[in-house]
Amino acid sequence: MKKNGFTLVELLAVILIMGLLLLAIVPSMNRLQNQNKNKEYEVYAKSAISASKLYVEDKREGLTSYASWKGCVSISYQKLLDAGLIKPFSNKRYNCTDLEVRVYKGTTNTMKFRSRLRCLDTQNGNKVVYDVSNLEAGGCYAYENT
Numbered sequence: 001m002k003k004n005g006f007t008l009v010e011l012l013a014v015i016l017i018m019g020l021l022l023l024a025i026v027p028s029m030n031r032l033q034n035q036n037k038n039k040e041y042e043v044y045a046k047s048a049i050s051a052s053k054l055y056v057e058d059k060r061e062g063l064t065s066y067a068s069w070k071g072c073v074s075i076s077y078q079k080l081l082d083a084g085l086i087k088p089f090s091n092k093r094y095n096c097t098d099l100e101v102r103v104y105k106g107t108t109n110t111m112k113f114r115s116r117l118r119c120l121d122t123q124n125g126n127k128v129v130y131d132v133s134n135l136e137a138g139g140c141y142a143y144e145n146t
Contacts, residue, residue, distance in 0.1 A: 041130040044089055044096060045117040048077075051085035051111055052101040058083070063103070064142040072140035075101045094129060095120045102140050 006014075052075045056063065063073045077099040080086040089096035098118040105111050116133035120126040 002009075040091070041094075041096060041117060041119050043059070044130070045099075045132065046118065048080065048086055048099055048101055051080045051083075052103065052115075052142055054085050055080060055083055056080070056103055056111065066142060066144045069142045070105050070145040071105055071142040072136075073103045073105075074115040074140045075102050075103065089119075093121065093123050095122050097132070099140050100135070100136055104106050107145065 055075055056073075061101060063069070077086075077097050080099075080101075081088065096117060096119040098120070099113045099116070103113055105112055114135045116135050117130065118128060118133075119130035121129045
């Protein structure tokens with residue numbers, strides 16, 4: 001008897017094996033996709049801090065009304081956009097405009113940069129999908145370094 005194709009049992013075995021492989025692969029792919037979404041926000045936050053450093057270098061004297069200052073200066077998302085140092089977050093589903101970077105300057109003239117970035121899912125009722133902050137507690141104000 002000449003065999004020209006697969007038997008029904010062989011086809012069912014192949015389909016079963018493929019189904020088991022998909023059961024193992026799909027959850028891993030979803031987890032990897034979610035991790036990549038978070039990385040996108042983290043990269044955006046890091047680029048905002050880099051943009052803030054450029055902003056401070058460019059406008060160091062005009063950041064406050066004091067010639068020699070210490071304390072904290074807040075740099076908003078809009079200031080970075082207006083200066084052309086950052087582009088709007090490109091993902092149309094998520095709104096990542098809730099961004100603040102603070103520059104802390106002590107008596108030794110060293111600067112620390114801290115940030116807060118909150119992203120909302122605009123297609124899901126503005127649900128918070130990313131919220132990371134390392135801002136120091138309290139207000140942000142600068143004063144004359146005397």
